[in-house]
Amino acid sequence: MEKIVFGFEDEFFSKTEIEQLVEKYKDIFTFVFVNNNDLPSEESLEDAVAYIGEPSDVLLRAMPHLRWLQLPSAGANHFVKHPDLSQNVVLTNSSGVFGTLGAEHTLALLLALTREIPLHVRQTDQHLWKESSHCRQLDEATAAIIGYGDIGSEIAHRLKAFGTRVLAVKRTVRQVPEDADAVFDLNDLDEVLSKSDFVINVLPLTEETQNLFDSDRFHAMKQEALFINVGRGGTVDENALIHALESGKLDGAGLDVTAEEPLPHSSRLWDLPNVLITSHSLGVGPGKSKKRTALIKRNLENFYLNRKLENSVDRKLGY
Numbered sequence: 001m002e003k004i005v006f007g008f009e010d011e012f013f014s015k016t017e018i019e020q021l022v023e024k025y026k027d028i029f030t031f032v033f034v035n036n037n038d039l040p041s042e043e044s045l046e047d048a049v050a051y052i053g054e055p056s057d058v059l060l061r062a063m064p065h066l067r068w069l070q071l072p073s074a075g076a077n078h079f080v081k082h083p084d085l086s087q088n089v090v091l092t093n094s095s096g097v098f099g100t101l102g103a104e105h106t107l108a109l110l111l112a113l114t115r116e117i118p119l120h121v122r123q124t125d126q127h128l129w130k131e132s133s134h135c136r137q138l139d140e141a142t143a144a145i146i147g148y149g150d151i152g153s154e155i156a157h158r159l160k161a162f163g164t165r166v167l168a169v170k171r172t173v174r175q176v177p178e179d180a181d182a183v184f185d186l187n188d189l190d191e192v193l194s195k196s197d198f199v200i201n202v203l204p205l206t207e208e209t210q211n212l213f214d215s216d217r218f219h220a221m222k223q224e225a226l227f228i229n230v231g232r233g234g235t236v237d238e239n240a241l242i243h244a245l246e247s248g249k250l251d252g253a254g255l256d257v258t259a260e261e262p263l264p265h266s267s268r269l270w271d272l273p274n275v276l277i278t279s280h281s282l283g284v285g286p287g288k289s290k291k292r293t294a295l296i297k298r299n300l301e302n303f304y305l306n307r308k309l310e311n312s313v314d315r316k317l318g319y
Helices: 015-024 057-061 099-114 117-125 150-161 186-195 215-220 238-247 287-304
Strands: 002-007 029-034 048-053 068-070 090-092 142-146 165-169 182-184 198-201 225-229 250-255 275-277
Touching: 015 029, 015 287, 068 287, 099 117, 099 150, 099 198, 099 225, 099 250, 099 275, 099 287, 142 150, 142 186, 150 165, 165 186, 182 186, 186 215, 215 238, 238 250
Parallel strands: 002 029, 002 048, 048 068, 068 090, 142 165, 142 198, 165 182, 198 225, 225 250, 250 275
Antiparallel strands: none
């Protein structure tokens, strides 16, 4: 029988769900359970055909006959050009799982910055009663959403309820997406940035997007724009971001992701009063596991029936 390897934490599947999967495919697949880092001591993975999780380099090299790798995350940048992952392996991600959580987290960052919540948290610590002096509003403001996929479209849907004008930026422009007021491609990014009060980055990390937000991009933004990054940290030149924040070009930044994670203790981003850092917590919430479990179950059935797998990653594009 073909071997399927599960490498994940308990949050992926309950014990009951695992038992149901094993029972359903007992005459088709052998299931092996590992952590994502170490080789199992009592089980060879040489004949494994599928892996569900984020395998270490050691594990990848131990699976020469792998045909499918299902990632638990939406981002696939670590694996698209991995030297130990054959181009024959179908790579799938968990896009579609994080839309609701991602949108709510983004709105939390944006509302916290527009209403000066970080300032009030500091004042609370100091027992200081002092009214805000620099609050902003979402109503009648313009927000650019750079990367209009699952999370980006869910952000737009919620922003419209606040009366915000939404400018969508996508790699390929066909028609104006639902909940957007206009759509642009990356060639028009500087134009979009110059019109936007809020810039929300939801881009994956690819060769095209590496350090896309550099000093020129921050210079192109409106004076005192707010910058939110819930995409990938490597899409931002952090020295350029720090300069834009310290110079007053940007009014503030909400960062769920950084170029290096965890963010080094020595980073100046920690000490800037107009920065809110949420430690890559966008995907934390109760709705994620149910959606991801359902996706993995569907793809297991697709793999068994030799059907097209959902969420296949284009290894050339990086997403």
